[in-house]
Amino acid sequence: MRSALGHWNTGLGVYLAACLAFAAHAQEAKPSAEAKPSAEAKPNIVIIGTGGTIAGAGASSVNTAAYQAAVVPVDKVIAAVPEVKNIANVRGEQIFQIGSESFNNQRLLQLGKRVSELLKQKDVDGVVITHGTDTLEETAYFLNLTLKSTKPVVVVGSMRPGTALGADGALNLYAAVVVAASKEAVGKGTLVVLNDEIHTGRDVTKTNTFKTETFRSPYGPLGYIVEGRVLLYRLPARPHTVQTEFDIDQIKALPEVHVAYAYGDMSRTAYDGFVKAGVKAIIHAGTGNGSVSEFIVPVLKEVRSKGIHVVRASRTGSGVVIRNGEQPDDKYDWLVVDDQNPQKARILMALLLTRTNDSKELQKLFWKY
Structure with a gap:
């Protein structure tokens, strides 16, 4: 009986062989002049690989949820989509090869600083980042707040490995390059x-553990990619990139901010552990409108008395948390998020603490971003 590793190697071998065969076939086809502009006319896009499912492989073509993530190098991922060369001059750069659940503050800063370096180069017109989907939204929010460039930056992933029937990574990557190479994405x-x-x-x-339409925005997408065209229907309303006070080049470390998830009959264990670990703030992912149970209220008051900020968010996944609604936030000197979910509130709070520790100013900035 073959080992699981043997099955995986077979799956990877089939995947890479298919990629090379597909690339060879594409090279034989003669693209039109419109589909393949001159090298001088095409933008230069750097594709940074960090791992994730888009770089994954399964033991067989029917493994869409059971597979090994972060095993295919970024150059192989790019080779599976030869059509991107009709859109832009692309080159790959591997910075990590991990599942995105393993992203931490250090890796987040390393990635952000490298993207910033690339965006400063005259021969780089945009950056695409291949990323695991588990924490993709956190990385995207962090970069959205800290990069100081109007050049397009696009984060892309997939829900199925390239070895699977119905794999979504290749088309997602093609679409990401289309967006990064477009004038429509500049300054967004x-x-x-x-x-x-x-x-x-x-x-x-x-929003979903396995479906390909898992990524959603509460206000809908900005637009679509249709037959290689970028169609935008709305624009970001909140400050980002060059409009913010956060600069990735100036950030050496992020303050420790952690999330405590509320539920019925919860205990104070998580809060005590975070306090002992020396955190600067705790995001309380409360039920409903950031609710705090009667037996946790004194715990959070105690946390704040130690100089640690308490931020009320909601575990529901969407909606605005109302200040002085469920709790007298002014009285307790607690903060509330606007519409940020707990994981994004963690990112924003860590950045805010690099600028100020004043609770009133922190609250204003939560409402701003």
């Missing part, structure tokens, strides 16, 4: 492209 902040949709990094979130 960090964008997220999957499933033919264009989302702003601020709003988008993962």
Whole structure:
């Protein structure tokens, strides 16, 4: 009986062979002059690989949810989509090869600083980042707030590995390059492209564990990619990139901010653990409108008395948390998010704490971003 590793190697081998065969076939086809502009006319796009499902492989073509992530190098991922060369001059750069659940602050900063370096180069017109879907929204929100460039930055992933029937990664990557190479994407902040949709990094979130239409924004996508065309129907309304006070080049470390998830009969264990670990703020992912149970209220008051900020968010996934609604936030000196979900509130709070520790100013900035 073959080992699981043997099955996986077979799947990867089939995937890579198919990629090379497809690339060879595409080279034989003679594209029209319109579909393949001159090298001088095409923008230069750098595709940064960080791993994830888009770089994954399964043991067989029917493994769409059971597979090994982050095993296919970014150059191989690009080779599977030869059509991108008709859109732009592309080159790959591998910075990580991990599942996105393993992203941490250090890797987030490393990625952001490298993207910033690339955007400063005259021979780079845009950047595409291949990323696992688990924390893709957090990375996109962070880059949306910290990059100081109007050049397009697009984060892309997939829900199925390239070895699977109905794999979505190749078309997602093609669409991401189309967007990054377009004039329409200039000055729109960090964008997220999957499933033919264009989302702003601020709003988008993962909503399903396996469906290809998992990424949604509460206000809908900014637009679509249709037959290689970028169609935008709305624009980001909140400050991003060059409009913010956060500069990735100036950030050396992020303050520790963690999330405590509320539920019936919850205990104070998580809060005590975070306090002991020396966090600067705790995001309370409350029920409903950021509710706090009667037996957790004194715990959060105690947390704040130690100089640690308490931020009320909601575990529901969407909606605005109302200040002084469920709790007397003014009295307790707690903060509330606007419409940021807990994981995005963590990103924003960490950045805010690099600028100020004043609670009143912090609250204003939550409402701003």
